[in-house]
Amino acid sequence: MAAAHGGQIDTVMHEERRFAPPAEFAQQARIKSLDEYQALWDQAAADPPKFWADLAKEELHWFQPFNEALVWKEPFAQWFVGGKTNVSYNCLDRNLAAGLGDRTAILWEGEPGDTRKLTYAELHQEVCKFANVLKQLGIQTGDRVSIYMPMVPELAIAMLACARIGAIHSVIFAGFSAEAIAERNRDAAAKLQITADFGWRRGKALALKDTVDEALAKSPTVEKCIVFQRGTGKASGTGSGANVPQAKMQPGRDFWWHELMKEASAECPATPLDSETPLYILYTSGSTGKPKGIKHTTAGYNLYVKKTFQWVFDHREDDIFWCTADIGWVTGHSYVVYGPLSAGATVLMYEGAPNYPDEARFWQLIEKYKVTIFYTAPTAIRAFIKWGDQHVKKHDLSSLRLLGTVGEGINPEAWMWYHRTVGQERCPIVDTWWQTETGGIMMSPLPGAIATKPGSCTKPLPGIIPAIVDPDGEPVGTHQGGWLIMTHPWPGMLRGIWGDDGRFKEVYWTRVPGKYLAGDNARCDDDGYYWIMGRIDDVLNVSGHRLSTIEIESALVSHPDVAEAAAVGRPDDLKGEAVAVFVTLKRGVPNDAMREELKKHVRHEIGALAQPDDIRFTNALPKTRSGKIMRRLLRDIAAGKETSGDTTTLEDFTVLAKLRHNEE
Numbered sequence: 001m002a003a004a005h006g007g008q009i010d011t012v013m014h015e016e017r018r019f020a021p022p023a024e025f026a027q028q029a030r031i032k033s034l035d036e037y038q039a040l041w042d043q044a045a046a047d048p049p050k051f052w053a054d055l056a057k058e059e060l061h062w063f064q065p066f067n068e069a070l071v072w073k074e075p076f077a078q079w080f081v082g083g084k085t086n087v088s089y090n091c092l093d094r095n096l097a098a099g100l101g102d103r104t105a106i107l108w109e110g111e112p113g114d115t116r117k118l119t120y121a122e123l124h125q126e127v128c129k130f131a132n133v134l135k136q137l138g139i140q141t142g143d144r145v146s147i148y149m150p151m152v153p154e155l156a157i158a159m160l161a162c163a164r165i166g167a168i169h170s171v172i173f174a175g176f177s178a179e180a181i182a183e184r185n186r187d188a189a190a191k192l193q194i195t196a197d198f199g200w201r202r203g204k205a206l207a208l209k210d211t212v213d214e215a216l217a218k219s220p221t222v223e224k225c226i227v228f229q230r231g232t233g234k235a236s237g238t239g240s241g242a243n244v245p246q247a248k249m250q251p252g253r254d255f256w257w258h259e260l261m262k263e264a265s266a267e268c269p270a271t272p273l274d275s276e277t278p279l280y281i282l283y284t285s286g287s288t289g290k291p292k293g294i295k296h297t298t299a300g301y302n303l304y305v306k307k308t309f310q311w312v313f314d315h316r317e318d319d320i321f322w323c324t325a326d327i328g329w330v331t332g333h334s335y336v337v338y339g340p341l342s343a344g345a346t347v348l349m350y351e352g353a354p355n356y357p358d359e360a361r362f363w364q365l366i367e368k369y370k371v372t373i374f375y376t377a378p379t380a381i382r383a384f385i386k387w388g389d390q391h392v393k394k395h396d397l398s399s400l401r402l403l404g405t406v407g408e409g410i411n412p413e414a415w416m417w418y419h420r421t422v423g424q425e426r427c428p429i430v431d432t433w434w435q436t437e438t439g440g441i442m443m444s445p446l447p448g449a450i451a452t453k454p455g456s457c458t459k460p461l462p463g464i465i466p467a468i469v470d471p472d473g474e475p476v477g478t479h480q481g482g483w484l485i486m487t488h489p490w491p492g493m494l495r496g497i498w499g500d501d502g503r504f505k506e507v508y509w510t511r512v513p514g515k516y517l518a519g520d521n522a523r524c525d526d527d528g529y530y531w532i533m534g535r536i537d538d539v540l541n542v543s544g545h546r547l548s549t550i551e552i553e554s555a556l557v558s559h560p561d562v563a564e565a566a567a568v569g570r571p572d573d574l575k576g577e578a579v580a581v582f583v584t585l586k587r588g589v590p591n592d593a594m595r596e597e598l599k600k601h602v603r604h605e606i607g608a609l610a611q612p613d614d615i616r617f618t619n620a621l622p623k624t625r626s627g628k629i630m631r632r633l634l635r636d637i638a639a640g641k642e643t644s645g646d647t648t649t650l651e652d653f654t655v656l657a658k659l660r661h662n663e664e
């Protein structure tokens with residue numbers, strides 16, 4: 001996050017404003033006061049496995065009860081051992097059994113303005129049918145299914161259908177390139193691909209199937225591909241379909257979703273699955289070039305996302321919940337699909353961009369669907385500020401009662417704007433800290449109980465016991481920064497990195513032996529509030545998306561003209577962090593054409609989200625005597641700051657001088 005390297009950190013450190021939960025909100029909340037929160041937290045901390053086991057019995061359906069809450073063979077956790085349940089059952093059948101069949105599960109709007117609505121009964125039917133389709137194509141419990149789709153209800157249907165039969169989904173955000181899809185497909189040894197012919201983004205129809213065709217040429221384990229037909233989404237008369245991409249179907253390999261569904265039976269009982277059956281793999285960036293396949297399993301994850309959804313968003317049955325994240329990221333997995341649906345909530349799902357057809361689209365959607373809870377990212381909030389208050393003010397946002405943020409630290413200025421302009425000083429803001437690895441929200445204000453301070457994610461949820469330590473694993477004092485760790489296992493935690501136990505142990509459990517190392521720096525203030533202060537590793541947070549510097553560097557050096565490359569983050573007012581790269585060429589001319597060529601190359605290797613913002617050419621990179629690239633120095637140069645650190649170990653001072661003057 002920008003605060004780690006930029007000037008924001010000072011602002012955050014001195015933030016003293018406090019906002020108590022509005023009395024009216026607190027009165028009706030699930031957890032109504034700080035005392036109530038503290039009592040629950042203390043009770044959970046006294047015996048976390050018992051606390052979670054009691055909740056698991058209440059909140060999930062068990063085909064077979066579990067006999068042990070937690071088996072902890074560090075660092076491998078098994079929760080609710082001996083039990084059998086099913087996430088799709090908990091999200092659908094359990095709600096039908098509770099009489100919620102007619103309740104709306106998904107309200108959907110496509111970017112062109114087309115709409116759909118699915119009740120729990122309808123969603124159940126679609127999921128059952130698609131689960132039968134999967135079976136018919138030979139998919140069994142434990143098989144990996146790769147999903148590359150736009151934000152359409154069928155994406156959630158595909159995930160829930162996998163969960164229903166115990167197939168493991170790997171959803172890949174639809175902005176990733178063919179190379180990135182293929183790399184993930186090979187790592188997971190995916191058997192089936194699900195995609196759509198195209199999806200809408202900022203008025204353009206993105207040809208997803210073409211990208212998938214390129215990926216499948218390099219995904220030897222994928223046998224078949226199901227293609228959902230998006231439809232133009234335009235009002236009749238305007239949507240001839242002539243100007244949208246046409247999927248090229250490969251006979252024997254590719255099947256249309258709608259054709260398979262026509263024949264499918266709507267009878268498909270959920271398979272009773274062991275609690276630890278893998279539910280999904282989700283790839284995220286770490287500090288090496290290869291993305292990590294974070295593995296989540298059935299019962300623990302399901303319980304964790306359901307409870308955290310209820311606690312943090314203080315869910316009530318008449319809420320319309322809108323999490324703006326794409327399902328391709330963990331936020332979408334946990335708080336568009338699994339958390340809200342297992343709680344019987346109504347979610348809004350929107351396909352497209354926030355500024356299409358204009359910058360008021362989100363506010364127009366909130367007014368139209370009477371959204372009550374709005375959960376978005378600081379990077380979006382900073383864009384809204386830039387676009388201007390007039391877009392917000394045009395719309396009636398009186399339905400809103402709670403706001404949330406996720407993905408990166410929020411600067412107090414953006415927090416205050418969100419509070420005043422969107423929340424009209426009426427809605428509490430929950431700043432939720434968590435990670436792909438944690439499965440669900442770990443630290444956040446409970447909106448009826450915990451006073452907020454702009455820029456702080458406040459306190460850990462019940463059952464979550466964090467600490468801040470120095471590199472020897474010793475707790476640091478109040479106000480001192482250090483590494484954020486979790487001292488106890490929790491049900492939503494990752495169960496491993498797909499196919500790489502060694503990396504799992506090394507990345508998360510070795511530097512502070514036996515404790516979960518989150519990879520973030522943090523500090524705690526006198527009130528026990530946590531302040532996240534950025535990463536401890538070479539992971540960037542660009543617009544709330546996690547990117548590894550080494551992944552970008554690997555992409556650059558795979559270009560035939562590049563000898564060496566270093567990627568660093570620099571503070572950016574809109575994105576939080578922007579990607580700056582320093583490149584030495586082995587041939588070719590260091591000019592704008594080469595810059596464009598390299599940007600295109602990174603887009604091709606990873607996706608548009610990783611495209612560098614700045615490219616600087618240099619004769620050599622500054623390195624220590626042991627050959628390590630001096631990233632801190634490059635970060636300062638990228639940010640336009642004088643170098644502050646010790647540079648006496650620089651091998652070549654002329655390199656530094658050249659970079660400073662941006663010579664090429």
Ligand code: PRX
Nearest residue numbers: 406407408409431432433434435436532546
């Ligand atoms: O650095 C933290 C930052 O995002 C990282 C996790 O990224 P990812 O796995 O992609 O998940 C993002 C959505 C859950 C964290 O290690 N981060 C996330 N939320 C916050 C945050 N930093 C500060 N405040 C937050 N609320």
